[in-house]
Structures are given as structure tokens and as C-alpha cells.
Amino acid sequence: MDNLTIALDAMSGDFGPRVVVPAAIQALNNYPTLSIFLVGCLTEINLFLPKENSKLITQYQQEGRLMLMESTSVIANDMKPSYAIRHSQGSSMRIALELVKDNKAQACVSAGNTGALMGLSKLLLHSLTGIDRPALVAIVPALNNQNTVVLDLGANAECDSDMLVQFAIMGEILAKTVLNIEYPRVALLNIGEEDIKGLDKIRAASAILKSNNQINYIGYLEGNELLTGKTDVLVCDGFVGNVTLKTVEGLIKIFMSSFKLSLGHHSLLLKLLSKWLQRKIAKNFGYLDPGRYNGACLLGLRSIVIKSHGSANQKSFYAAIEQAILAIQTNIPEKIAASLSSALPKSE
Amino acid sequence: MDNLTIALDAMSGDFGPRVVVPAAIQALNNYPTLSIFLVGCLTEINLFLPKENSKLITQYQQEGRLMLMESTSVIANDMKPSYAIRHSQGSSMRIALELVKDNKAQACVSAGNTGALMGLSKLLLHSLTGIDRPALVAIVPALNNQNTVVLDLGANAECDSDMLVQFAIMGEILAKTVLNIEYPRVALLNIGEEDIKGLDKIRAASAILKSNNQINYIGYLEGNELLTGKTDVLVCDGFVGNVTLKTVEGLIKIFMSSFKLSLGHHSLLLKLLSKWLQRKIAKNFGYLDPGRYNGACLLGLRSIVIKSHGSANQKSFYAAIEQAILAIQTNIPEKIAASLSSALPKSE
Numbered sequence: 001m002d003n004l005t006i007a008l009d010a011m012s013g014d015f016g017p018r019v020v021v022p023a024a025i026q027a028l029n030n031y032p033t034l035s036i037f038l039v040g041c042l043t044e045i046n047l048f049l050p051k052e053n054s055k056l057i058t059q060y061q062q063e064g065r066l067m068l069m070e071s072t073s074v075i076a077n078d079m080k081p082s083y084a085i086r087h088s089q090g091s092s093m094r095i096a097l098e099l100v101k102d103n104k105a106q107a108c109v110s111a112g113n114t115g116a117l118m119g120l121s122k123l124l125l126h127s128l129t130g131i132d133r134p135a136l137v138a139i140v141p142a143l144n145n146q147n148t149v150v151l152d153l154g155a156n157a158e159c160d161s162d163m164l165v166q167f168a169i170m171g172e173i174l175a176k177t178v179l180n181i182e183y184p185r186v187a188l189l190n191i192g193e194e195d196i197k198g199l200d201k202i203r204a205a206s207a208i209l210k211s212n213n214q215i216n217y218i219g220y221l222e223g224n225e226l227l228t229g230k231t232d233v234l235v236c237d238g239f240v241g242n243v244t245l246k247t248v249e250g251l252i253k254i255f256m257s258s259f260k261l262s263l264g265h266h267s268l269l270l271k272l273l274s275k276w277l278q279r280k281i282a283k284n285f286g287y288l289d290p291g292r293y294n295g296a297c298l299l300g301l302r303s304i305v306i307k308s309h310g311s312a313n314q315k316s317f318y319a320a321i322e323q324a325i326l327a328i329q330t331n332i333p334e335k336i337a338a339s340l341s342s343a344l345p346k347s348e
Numbered sequence: 349m350d351n352l353t354i355a356l357d358a359m360s361g362d363f364g365p366r367v368v369v370p371a372a373i374q375a376l377n378n379y380p381t382l383s384i385f386l387v388g389c390l391t392e393i394n395l396f397l398p399k400e401n402s403k404l405i406t407q408y409q410q411e412g413r414l415m416l417m418e419s420t421s422v423i424a425n426d427m428k429p430s431y432a433i434r435h436s437q438g439s440s441m442r443i444a445l446e447l448v449k450d451n452k453a454q455a456c457v458s459a460g461n462t463g464a465l466m467g468l469s470k471l472l473l474h475s476l477t478g479i480d481r482p483a484l485v486a487i488v489p490a491l492n493n494q495n496t497v498v499l500d501l502g503a504n505a506e507c508d509s510d511m512l513v514q515f516a517i518m519g520e521i522l523a524k525t526v527l528n529i530e531y532p533r534v535a536l537l538n539i540g541e542e543d544i545k546g547l548d549k550i551r552a553a554s555a556i557l558k559s560n561n562q563i564n565y566i567g568y569l570e571g572n573e574l575l576t577g578k579t580d581v582l583v584c585d586g587f588v589g590n591v592t593l594k595t596v597e598g599l600i601k602i603f604m605s606s607f608k609l610s611l612g613h614h615s616l617l618l619k620l621l622s623k624w625l626q627r628k629i630a631k632n633f634g635y636l637d638p639g640r641y642n643g644a645c646l647l648g649l650r651s652i653v654i655k656s657h658g659s660a661n662q663k664s665f666y667a668a669i670e671q672a673i674l675a676i677q678t679n680i681p682e683k684i685a686a687s688l689s690s691a692l693p694k695s696e
Contacts, residue, residue, distance in 0.1 A: 078542035143602060154539055157547050191502055191590040194426035199505050199587060223591040224598030236591075239547060242539040243571040243588055244595050250572030251599050254491060 361459025
């Protein structure tokens, strides 16, 4: 396996280095060819480097696998993206992205402000030709061991029909190259299956996709079909995608926890039964555990940027690092770029 | 209890009289003061009047509790609302609404084309003063035996900030009068909790709600908080509301069925265990069963119109009839009208 280098915005997310630093060490332990830049306030980063592994960490640093980069500011979550970008000089997010821009790292992972990450990524790393705005994409598990590529998950709260078409095309290429599906089914998320339903922009995108014979476009799907595996690619605007995926996550959390509570622990038999059940539930529904598929790729850039949930814990942030590794190994931006020119509608 | 009279669009939904007629008889059996108009193709309606109860049905007809009204057309689900309304003369949906308009019935229930039902209801029954567009509302069960008033669920795919504010005010009055909450918490569904997040129309609605000191406005909530009971009223546009609620319904269906399948029936012990579990699941999560809360009220009209799921089965359509009964008994339109004038922002 070739060498992998990833830049982590260590100050991002609700917990900053408290989560990012141990996840980074975990990744270094598990991936022998991985190198990591940790970008942030070095005092804080050093605080969260696990003491019990200090020998190992020194070794990683001596081998050049763990590199610490000082940043002087953090982009807050409640900053307006335009303001954040104007004042991004020296911030952990910007320095991590610059490492990718300067070819020192192959991917950047951040749990920070989505709008700022999107704007700075476009500014520093540029979109692919033909893509107006990159989209956040995740591969979401569905019934019967299937997977669905879902985008946009929140990079673009407002989208027009051209953007939806571009998302469909990028999602289709992703399903081909990462999920190895020869002719991926592509659907638009809508509030009815009939042609007349929904918003103007969705109907317009539908007409364009119908006329594109390179895309296996299957029409509209509704919310209740999200996890059924009826499509390989599901396209929606970033507002709807974000609300929908968060709704799924919330419901699974409620389900997991209320089942646990309701069983209680009244007797030894019930205790054993409850344990057995929880294993069963974890086996059956663990695949829907949001932590397992944390890390949405900012698709449509010339380089790899992974957005982690702001609320990610160590396990989830580790999953986002693994998403970055997968994206590097499958060479997503190059594959999208190569297929894009033939798939995009020709402008006159 | 006073007499109740409801008009049912018997030709509506995916199954028409096959579902509506038996649900109507079930309601007549259970509510002794209820009268029902069944509007549709009489040949078809007669076909689905349960044969084994023919004596009872004749009795209901003689007592004037079951009245059959012939219609000559059906508004199809894939008809454009504007076209459907222009050609609605003699349709089952229009005749059912006209019975309400003429004070022969107190409420109408239809599982038909949402856009057409909305348009015809506005045309025939009129909106309350100050309400631009009625909204589909449902009371959705949440954690800890709480309930959340959610609107709009699909009557208005596109909304501006004024409509969102009107939805918030109507939802608040509903929570007060039906859920008996003195100061209902009101939230807007958004993709982040920070002020800067989301769409312009949501931020504008938020500013208006903040300045309205009659409303206990608590800010933004995200998708993962939908069923947690963190708010009493949750407001969103009809597109997002429809996708979100359908996502919840789909997920619960997947959960119920895949649990059943995965347990299998390998031995007597497992068989017994599986039955016990399914009872447990039904008890814990049955409250989320979409069929149980079928029937969304078209809030903001001068009369009561209930929209049932198009795919409703008998049990679900019966639930929609019960929603109509509840709306009549709690006198929703009058209560909304009475509180509306003081709650709406004053226009200069």
C-alpha cells in the first residue's frame, strides 16, 4: 500500500483535540503507512496526546508519521461563512486545507463549520470543471446489505436544477467507482412519485436527467423509501438531505436507548435476555449507527475534503479518518474528473 | 354527545371504496351519534358494503346515519391541482367538500390528491382571516408520552417566512387547545442551532417569532430532535415536513419487519421469545406506527378537512375519521379563529 498523508483540523467540532487527537493516534496504530498532520493549538494538542503511549508517540514523531502544526485561531461554528473565510488566515481549518493545496497531504478532515469548510475548500482547492458547487455525500447503508449514495447532505442549503443534475452525475460516478455498480440507479427525493409533484427545480432536474441517456435515472422516490435500497444514488438539496439524515440518526438513537430502558433489569433471566437482545439489536441495526458512517466527502473538488459531524466522538472521528483513507485509495476526485466531461449535459 | 356528521370522499386514495366503506361502517358501529355521507360511484360503494352486516347497514340507512351520494368523476392523484380544480364539478372530493360548505356535514375526510384538496378547500370553505395558505398538521407522538404538533406536512411545498410564522401561530393555538399546554414551546426545523444557519425564509421567520412576545419561541431544532419532545410545536415548509415524516414512517416499518425476520423461527424457545419480543416492540414503538396517527388536519380553513394518507388501509382510514371527530369535538377552526387576531403580527 502506498503512503497516505492526512491533515486533521484538530480544533474543529464540539470537542476539538479531546476527540481528534486520540482518533489520530488510533489511526496511526492501525494503518502502518499512514502519516498525519495535527493542526491546532499545540499546548492543547499535547494535553490530549495519550500519556500511556508517550514512547510510541515519540517514535511516530521521529518517523515523521505524526506532525504537529501550530495554528493561531479557530473558525467558530456560529460564524457566518463569508466572515469566517475573510478572517481564516492562520486558522486550523485553513492550514489543514493548505497542506492539501501544497501537496503535503492528500486529504483534509475537519469537524468544523460546514459553510466555512465548503467556501475555503472551493477557494483553496477549486471545484472540478463543470461543477458549480461541491456537495456533501455519504454512502448510507440500506436494507439487504445494499448501500445508497446520498447527496447533498448540507453543503448547499439552496440548490437549483443544474446543481441537482450535477449532484446526480457525481453520485452516479461515485456509485460506479466505489460501490462497483455498473449502471447505478439514480433517483430524486420528492414528495410524490407522480411527475407533477414537488418543487419546480426538482421537476426541471428530472426532465434533464430523463433526457440524459448515460444516466440510469429511475424518477422520484419518497422519504419512506430512503433506506430500502430502491436506488443506488439519491439526490436532494442540502437542506432536505441534512434534515432527513439527522432524522434517521435521531430515530435510531431513540430506538436503541428506549429498548434498553424498557426491558429493565428485574431478574437474572431478564438480565440475560436483555443482554442477548442488545447484541441482536446491535447486529441487526448497528449498520445504521450514525457513528459508523461518519464522514461525508465534499464531492466535486479537485482534492479530498472530509466533513465529520460536529458532535463526533473518538470512534466517529476515527470513522471519518477512514473515509479519507478510502477516498485517497479509490482516488475519487480523479475518477469523477475523468467521467465528468462526458456525463455532464453539453452547454451550447 | 352532540350529533356528528362527516362526509367521506369514498373514491379517494390508492384503494378507494375498498378501504373507505368498511372504515365508515366501523366508525358508525363505534360512534352511536355519528352520521356519514359516503360520496362516490354508488355501484362500487354498494359492492364494498359488508354483506354480513346487510341488516345493520339497512338500519343505518333508515335512521339517516348512512347516506350515499352519487358522484360522476374522481380526481386522479397525478392531476395537476389547477387542472383538477377546473374539472372538479361532480367529483367525489368536491361533492364531499360541498356538503361541508352547505352545513350538511361538519367535516370532510379525503385520501385524494393533496394539492387539489387544498385548492378546492380554499375555494369552497375559505381560509381564516390572516392565513394565506392552510397547512397540513399532525400531532406526532414523541418520547416520554409527549406529543408534538408538526406542520406543514405537505400542503405547501414552497413557503415564505410569513407563512412559516402563520403556521407557528396556528400550531401554537392547536397545542394549547388540543394538547392543553398553557405555554407551548414553538421551534423552527433547521439544519443547525446557530442563528446564521439555514435558509433566508427560516431566519426571517425566526426574527419575527422572536419579536412576538405572545409566542414561547425556543429557536431552531434539527432533524435528530424530531421525536424527542424538545418542543410542543415544530414548524417547517411542506416539502421538508413531508419528506421527514415519511422518512420516520419508512424507518419504523423497516425496523419492525427486519426485527421479525432476523429472529427467525428456529426452535420452540426462539418462537416463543420472538412472540414475546414482538409484543414488547409493539408496546414500545407502536405509538410511532404511522397507521395510528393517520389523518392530517388542513389547518387554517373555516371548516374541518382531514387528509388521509393515499396508501391508508382500513385501520388507517378509520384513524383519519377519528381525527375528524376529534376536530369537530374540540371545535378547532373556531378556536383558531378566536385566538388568531390577537396572535398574528399586526400589519401596518
